[in-house]
Amino acid sequence: MEVVFALAVGVLAGSGVWLLLRPRTFQVIMGLALLSYAINLFIFAMGRLAIDRAPSLNPGDRIDPALYADPVPQALVLTAIVISFATTALLLVVILAARGLTGTDHVDGREGEA
Amino acid sequence: MNAWLAHLPVLPVVAPLFAGAAMLLVPESRRVRAALGICSVLLQLATALALLYLTSDAVPDIWPQGIGVYSIGKWPAPFGIVLVVDRLSALMLLLTATVALASLIYSLARWDRVGVHFHPLFQLLLMGVNGSFLTGDLFNLFVFVEVLLAASYGLLLHGSGAVRVKAGLHYIIINLVASLLFLIGIALIYGVAGTLNMADLGPRAAQLADVDRGLFDIGATILGIAFLIKAASWPLNFWLPIAYSAAGAPVAAVFALLTKVGVYAIIRVGALLNQSGVHGPFGSDWLFFSGIATIFFGLVGMLAAQQLARLVAFSVIVSTGTLLAATGLDPDVLVAPALFYLVNSVLASGAFFMLTGLTERTRTHFSESSDPAPMAAASYTAFGMEDSHDPLDVEDEVGVAIPAAMAFLGLSFVCCALLVAGLPPLSGFVAKFALLSAAVSIAEQAQSATESWIFVAAMLATGLAAIIALARIGMRLFWSVVGRTTPRLRVIEVGPVAVLVLLCIGLTFAADPVMTFMKAAGEGVSSPQTYIDAVLSAGATESLAQEAAP
Numbered sequence: 220m221e222v223v224f225a226l227a228v229g230v231l232a233g234s235g236v237w238l239l240l241r242p243r244t245f246q247v248i249m250g251l252a253l254l255s256y257a258i259n260l261f262i263f264a265m266g267r268l269a270i271d272r273a274p275s276l277n278p279g280d281r282i283d284p285a286l287y288a289d290p291v292p293q294a295l296v297l298t299a300i301v302i303s304f305a306t307t308a309l310l311l312v313v314i315l316a317a318r319g320l321t322g323t324d325h326v327d328g329r330e331g332e333a
Numbered sequence: 334m335n336a337w338l339a340h341l342p343v344l345p346v347v348a349p350l351f352a353g354a355a356m357l358l359v360p361e362s363r364r365v366r367a368a369l370g371i372c373s374v375l376l377q378l379a380t381a382l383a384l385l386y387l388t389s390d391a392v393p394d395i396w397p398q399g400i401g402v403y404s405i406g407k408w409p410a411p412f413g414i415v416l417v418v419d420r421l422s423a424l425m426l427l428l429t430a431t432v433a434l435a436s437l438i439y440s441l442a443r444w445d446r447v448g449v450h451f452h453p454l455f456q457l458l459l460m461g462v463n464g465s466f467l468t469g470d471l472f473n474l475f476v477f478v479e480v481l482l483a484a485s486y487g488l489l490l491h492g493s494g495a496v497r498v499k500a501g502l503h504y505i506i507i508n509l510v511a512s513l514l515f516l517i518g519i520a521l522i523y524g525v526a527g528t529l530n531m532a533d534l535g536p537r538a539a540q541l542a543d544v545d546r547g548l549f550d551i552g553a554t555i556l557g558i559a560f561l562i563k564a565a566s567w568p569l570n571f572w573l574p575i576a577y578s579a580a581g582a583p584v585a586a587v588f589a590l591l592t593k594v595g596v597y598a599i600i601r602v603g604a605l606l607n608q609s610g611v612h613g614p615f616g617s618d619w620l621f622f623s624g625i626a627t628i629f630f631g632l633v634g635m636l637a638a639q640q641l642a643r644l645v646a647f648s649v650i651v652s653t654g655t656l657l658a659a660t661g662l663d664p665d666v667l668v669a670p671a672l673f674y675l676v677n678s679v680l681a682s683g684a685f686f687m688l689t690g691l692t693e694r695t696r697t698h699f700s701e702s703s704d705p706a707p708m709a710a711a712s713y714t715a716f717g718m719e720d721s722h723d724p725l726d727v728e729d730e731v732g733v734a735i736p737a738a739m740a741f742l743g744l745s746f747v748c749c750a751l752l753v754a755g756l757p758p759l760s761g762f763v764a765k766f767a768l769l770s771a772a773v774s775i776a777e778q779a780q781s782a783t784e785s786w787i788f789v790a791a792m793l794a795t796g797l798a799a800i801i802a803l804a805r806i807g808m809r810l811f812w813s814v815v816g817r818t819t820p821r822l823r824v825i826e827v828g829p830v831a832v833l834v835l836l837c838i839g840l841t842f843a844a845d846p847v848m849t850f851m852k853a854a855g856e857g858v859s860s861p862q863t864y865i866d867a868v869l870s871a872g873a874t875e876s877l878a879q880e881a882a883p
Contacts (some may be wrong), residue, residue, distance in 0.1 A: 241508070244502070251509055257514050265524030292523065295472055299516055302479050306512075309486060310505050317502050320495040326506075328499045 220268055224260070231257035244314040244324050248307065255303040259296050266292035338387065342403040342416045343561055344380045345463035348373050353456030365506050366452040367441055373456055374434045377463065381427040388423045389850070398863050399853075402469070402871035410469075411533040417469035417868055420854035421672070425466040425597055431836065432590055432683045433459055433754065435829035439687050440583035442826045447492040447581070454491070458484035458587065465594050469868055471519050471529045471556075478515070478563065482508050485591060488584045489576060500579035507562065507572045515559035521552030533870035535605040535861060553606060557599065564595025565653050567627040569650065573650060574634060578642035582690025585642070586683040589649055593679060596629055596656045604664065605861045621784060624658030627651075628791045633800040641692060644802055645685045648753045651795050652678035659768060662788055663775050668855035670767035673848060677764045677837060681752035684833035688745050691826060692810055738822045739832075743811050748834045750807065752792035755792075760840035763791060767848065 229254050238250025266289035274290035276282065314324075321328040352373035356366045388399040401418040418426075437455060445451040461481025468474050486508075490501045523529055523761060525545045526537045541549055573592070577585050582850045599620070631651035638644035652674070659671040748759060755765035769789055776785035840847060857863065 239506075247506060251506070251513075254510075254513055258513050258520070262516060262520040265520040265820070295520070295523075298472070298476065301740070302476070302512075303509075304641055306479070306483060306486075306505075306509055309483065310502075310509065313486070313490065313498065313505060316490075316493075317498045320498050326502065328495070328502075 220270075224264060224268060228257050228264070228331055231260070236318050242325055242327075244326055246316065247326060248310055248314060251310070252303075252307060255299070255307075259303075262292050262296050262299060264292075267289075338383075339401075339403070340381060341380060341387070342401050342418045342467060343405070345377050345384075345430075345467065346460055348376045349456040349460040349463065350701060353453040353460065354554070356453045356456065357450075362777075363445065367445065370452045370456060371434075374437055374459070375555055377426070377459065378430040378434060381423060381430045382417050382621055384423040385420075385427055388418055388420045389740060389853070398867060399857065400864060400867040404871060410871055411528055411530045414473045415469040415532075415868055415871070416467040416529070417532070417864070418467060419857050419864060420850065421597075421601070421709060421858050422466050424672065424676070424850075424854055425593070426463055428593075428679055429459065429462050429466070429590055432679060432833070435683060436583040436586040436687065436832050438825055439586070439829040440581075441692075442823050444492070444581050444583050448490075450487065451491055454484045454487040455587075457481075458488060460484075460881055462590060462594060469531050471522065471531060471534070471602075473511070473529075474531075475515050475519060478594065479512060481591065481594070482512070488587075489580050491584060498577045500575045504576040511559050511562040514555055514562070518552050518556030518559055521548060521555065525549045525552060530868070531605050532861075532865040535865055538606060553683070556602070557672060560595045560598045560602070561623065561657075562595070563592065564657065565592045565650055566623050566657055567630040567650075567654070570627065570630070570650055570653075574638075574643050574646040577649065577686075578640065578648035578752065582687050582693075585646075585686040585689075589679055589682040589686060592649060592653050592745050593656075593675060596653060596675070597658075599657070600660055600664070600668070603660065604858045605864070607664070607861075618661065618784070621658050621661030621788075624644060624654045624656070624661055625787060625791055627654030627657060628795055630654070632795050634755060634823075635716070636798055638776075638802065638806070641689045641806055642686070644806055645689060645753075648685070648799065649678075649682050651799070652682070655768070655792065655795070657822050658788055658791065659772075662772065662784055665855075665859045666775055667768065667771050668858055669848065669851040670764065671770050672851045672854060673760075673767055673840075673844075674764035676847075677752065677760045677840060679718060680833050680837050684745070684837075685749040685753065685829050687826075687830050687833075688749055691822060691830070692742055692746070693820075707786045739811070741822070741827060745830055745834055746807055746811070748837070750800070750803040752834075752837050754803060755796050756800065758841065760837045760844065763844045764843055765796065768792060785807055 235250045235252075235254030235257055238246045238253065241247065241250070269288050272286060272288040274288045274293050275288065280286065317328060319322050323330055337770045356369055359365045384401070387396055387401060390399045396418075399420060403416040403418075405414045405416065408414070433455075440451065440455075458481050461477050461479075461484060464477030465474055465481065468477055486501065486505050489504060490497055519529065522534070525548045526534055526541065528534055528537055537842050538549060558569070565573045577588055580588060603620075628651055629648075631647045631654055634647035634650065635644055638647055656671050656675055659667040664811075665744075751757075751759045752761040755761040769792055769840070772785045774793075776782045776789075
């Protein structure tokens with residue numbers, strides 16, 4: 220499971236960084252989205268990977284930390300998802316405005332030589 | 334009474350939040366919004382003053398050792414989120430409220446009308462800034478930084494126009510990437526140390542096994558890089574001059590504070606981690622040399638700048654560089670003069686940015702080439718039409734052609750230039766002199782003599798470069814009068830600039846008590862054990878008190 224998870228994070232982050240460095244605003248925003256997925260998964264993994272362990276305590280069971288997953292990274296991921304969702308939406312609006320004002324979707328507002 | 338005082342630390346976060354939210358309920362009335370905004374900022378100013386009084390050991394039975402801990406929801410410290418006020422936090426809160434009040438009053442003259450939602454965004458920005466100075470939790474710091482950034486995106490774009498949208502696009506993308514780095518750093522630190530509480534982190538980091546040490550250092554380094562991007566350290570600062578010179582004058586004035594949030598985070602987290610022997614970017618040679626590089630980048634930029642706004646933006650970079658180099662050189666000795674320098678530089682650059690907005694108006698026509706749109710051309714005509722609608726403004730509107738307008742602009746320019754360049758007799762000189770004398774004393778003890786002399790040389794070089802650049806641009810602005818008119822200034826625009834400059838002059842006269850306070854604040858930062866004990870014991874005593882109560 221660790222290998223699959225690490226590969227997923229790595230591929231997402233790698234493609235995210237590559238897209239981020241591209242000259243078109245759409246590619247940049249896709250890159251940011253992929254990168255934030257990678258990082259959300261990464262935060263999640265920092266609570267250690269485990270199967271069949273709930274993060275919230277069950278009052279009926281005995282209280283043994285080994286039976287439960289760490290709830291903190293899950294709460295952090297939730298917050299990070301909300302924030303990155305909101306900022307991506309905001310960026311999308313700015314990108315549309317830039318497209319309208321400059322007439323191009325190049326990040327510098329004008330076409331490069333190449 | 335004491336029970337109410339204990340709730341004071343949460344006020345600088347809650348007041349702007351509620352004010353900003355309430356403003357959204359009255360979308361039509363600009364006057365109600367402005368009044369709400371002013372009230373909220375005045376409340377923050379009063380709170381900051383009260384906190385400053387309480388942290389200076391004046392009332393030791395409330396907050397022993399001048400550190401106030403507020404556990405949100407009464408969750409004890411390492412588990413719940415805490416807000417912590419010490420002298421440094423209180424000082425930063427006071428600085429924020431002062432600059433915010435000046436900039437808000439200045440913006441009422443016309444800036445708040447160039448676009449929608451200026452006032453709510455401004456309040457949310459303040460909430461984020463205050464929160465980041467108060468919080469004692471790493472992830473909560475991230476959230477507050479996001480709040481202030483989200484508001485700053487809106488404020489930067491305020492007024493619209495192609496230049497602003499382009500600068501805003503770069504600014505947003507760079508800050509989003511920085512936020513992602515911030516998250517990686519936090520996640521790694523949590524994964525290794527198992528805590529996000531800053532006070533808890535120091536002792537835990539010291540006890541880490543050698544295997545985990547490497548990962549923790551990587552986490553701290555990535556976190557440090559995120560802070561350095563916010564603080565605009567070279568080579569992570571190419572976004573700053575473009576963004577700050579594109580922003581409107583009052584917006585740029587508060588933006589001068591935002592880089593200091595990064596500097597504050599580096600000082601605070603660095604001090605807490607230093608005692609556990611963490612390397613990486615906090616308080617090491619690394620930070621010193623990046624600070625020196627930042628100083629030289631800003632220096633070259635100042636000499637090359639063609640417009641006043643860009644020049645001031647580069648001077649913000651120089652001040653960041655100076656602070657980083659001072660922190661990297663010797664965080665214990667230099668922190669008090671560095672804090673004095675920080676206060677002086679924020680006040681001066683705030684005043685300077687607002688002054689820039691006024692001097693732009695001395696030009697009779699706005700050509701695209703000489704002046705890349707300080708405001709969209711359409712907005713200028715919009716003011717002329719809208720101004721008369723508001724009965725509140727009528728009296729201001731009439732009396733404005735201050736005959737001495739040019740004299741005022743020139744005098745303020747000279748004061749700002751002296752403050753930025755650090756020449757006598759104003760407080761910029763006091764700040765620089767304190768830094769230099771501390772650096773020389775370090776050099777005499779011969780611990781890191783070469784680095785101290787590099788620092789001294791860099792400080793002197795920036796002074797010279799600043800005065801050359803400012804003299805040149807000042808001559809062009811005020812003495813080559815062809816094609817310029819005497820601008821019409823309004824009292825509410827002139828007042829804030831004058832007040833900020835007068836505050837700096839006040840700092841000069843009150844340098845001794847202020848410096849004593851800065852020393853106390855610096856000692857509080859560089860001896861983090863008191864801070865750690867105060868935060869970690871706060872939860873314990875509270876739960877004990879609760880158990881005893883029934």
